[in-house]
Amino acid sequence: MEPNGMKCAWFQFLIGFEIMSLGAYFPMKVYVYTHDFEEGGKENPKKIHFARIPVIGECIVLSNNPNWYKVVLVLHTPYMAADADAEVWCVKITGSAARKAAGYSAS
DSSP states (O other): OOOHHHHHHHHHHHHHHHHHTHHHHSOEEEEEEEEOGGGTTOEEEEEEEESSOOOTTOEEOOSSSSOEEEEEEEEEOOSTTOSSSEEEEEEEEOHHHHHHHTTOOOO
């Protein structure tokens, strides 16, 4: 028979595992608004599923094309009537600019 401490630790591990794996079962629905200064500054909303909601300052790529976007605003929409978990506004940046801002060489 195992001591109560072992049962408690095992239970906490299982609960932690379930919480960590929720992203795989419940993807976050996020409306992403992209802003491209080169295309006249229009916003193009897209509904995308993420494992977690992006945060301000993070860079994301939305498809196989080489366009990078930097998150500048996040609006969380946790209420039940919302069609998505969040709305995210991004501006188009170059990959080299993102690497340079992160401290990596632009080459």
